[in-house]
Amino acid sequence: MEPRETEIDRLLRHSLAAPIPSLPRDFDQRLMRQVRRSSQPLDRYRRILLTGYGLISVVTSAVVMRGQGLNWGAIAVMILGPLAVVAAVPWARRATYTTRWRGAK
Amino acid sequence: MxxxxxxxxxxxxxxxxxxxxxxxxxxxxxxxxxxxxxxxxxxxxxxxxxxxxxxxxxxxxxxxxxxxxxxxxxxxxxxxxxxxxxxxxRFRSPHADETVLYQAVSPGPGPYLQAETAQRDQALAECIQTLPEVYQSALRLYYWLGADVAEVAELIGVPENTAKSYLRRARQLLHGLLKERGYSCD
Structure with a gap:
């Protein structure tokens, strides 16, 4: 180490000396409780209900938009566009994280 | 295992x-x-x-x-x-007052020297904040959290030689920044 580095090394060792923190003892338990809660699959009834609601919404939207004079192409874009954006968000976030990680280095 | x-x-x-x-x-x-x-x-x-x-x-x-x-x-x-x-x-107040943290580890013999050391430590902390994130992380891992170079390299995802050069470069930058602020590292 160069002399000036030795000086700053000593300064850092003194200045940054502090108790090392640790996670609370119950961290694992709290985390696994949350994991178990988020892992519970929707029961069959709720899945059917949500799927039915989604389909009825799409059909109703299509009928209303058709009644307003929109053609089928425009209706398809209006209904499928937001779904495509929602599906693409996880991919975009993964790409952003990878770029940030590489950029930070 | x-x-x-x-x-x-x-x-x-x-x-x-x-x-x-x-x-x-x-x-x-x-x-x-x-x-x-x-x-x-x-x-x-x-x-x-x-x-x-x-x-x-x-x-x-x-x-x-x-x-x-x-x-x-x-x-x-x-x-x-x-x-x-x-x-x-970044713009929220920290949970503990920084000056208290630095004064707690300043062992200087008299109140004047303690205050000077605390000011220098605070300046050092501010200078560290201006470094790139990976340099800050490498410094804290090495000097505060007791990680060796190999662990620093693993945690920040770089080869060991790169971690060593991050630490070296960070020390050099800090030396210069402190000197600009009028602090001696002696």
Whole structure:
């Protein structure tokens, strides 16, 4: 180490000396409780209900938009566009994280 | 002892015990990395980051293909999560007053010297904050959290020689920054 580095090394060792923190003892338990809660699959009834609601919404939207004079192409874009954006968000976030990680280095 | 890839494979099949084992294995280094990025004034936020990281890992583990090591993957998630949070907490007041933290470790013989040392330590902390994130993290891991160079390299995801040069470069930059502020490092 160069002399000036030795000086700053000593300064850092003194200045940054502090108790090392640790996670609370119950961290694992709290985390696994949350994991178990988020892992519970929707029961069959709720899945059917949500799927039915989604389909009825799409059909109703299509009928209303058709009644307003929109053609089928425009209706398809209006209904499928937001779904495509929602599906693409996880991919975009993964790409952003990878770029940030590489950029930070 | 099962390897990370074996535990990941079991966790991907829905094995919660395997995931719990991964949590147990990585909770400490994930937390240390989060703390090294956020700083000692934001310990509760570092705990939140650690929790959020494991929840993200749990949600995304099925899509983990094993192209990189599991450790590299989780440390990358931790780094990004902590940096994102840091940008948000930057303008909030820290939980503990910084001057109290620095005065607590200043052993100078008299009140004047103690005050001078505390001011220099505060200037040092401010200078550290101006360094690139990886330099800050490397410094805190090495000088505060007691990591050796190999562990610093693993946590921030670079080869050992790169970690050594980060530390060297950080020290050189700090030396210059302190001198600009009129502080001697002697």
């Amino acid at each position: 099962e390897s990370d890839s074996q535990l990941v494979a079991r966790a991907q099949s829905g094995g919660q015990q395997a995931f719990a084992e991964l949590v147990s294995r990585y909770r400490a280094p994930v937390f240390r990395l989060a703390v090294s990025i956020l700083g000692r004034e934001f310990i509760p936020e570092a705990e939140d980051v650690a929790q959020e990281v494991f929840l993200k890992v749990h949600r995304a583990i099925e899509s983990f293909r094993g192209e990189a090591e599991f450790s590299s993957w989780i440390y990358r998630i931790t780094f990004n999560q902590a940096v994102n949070l840091k940008a948000r907490v």
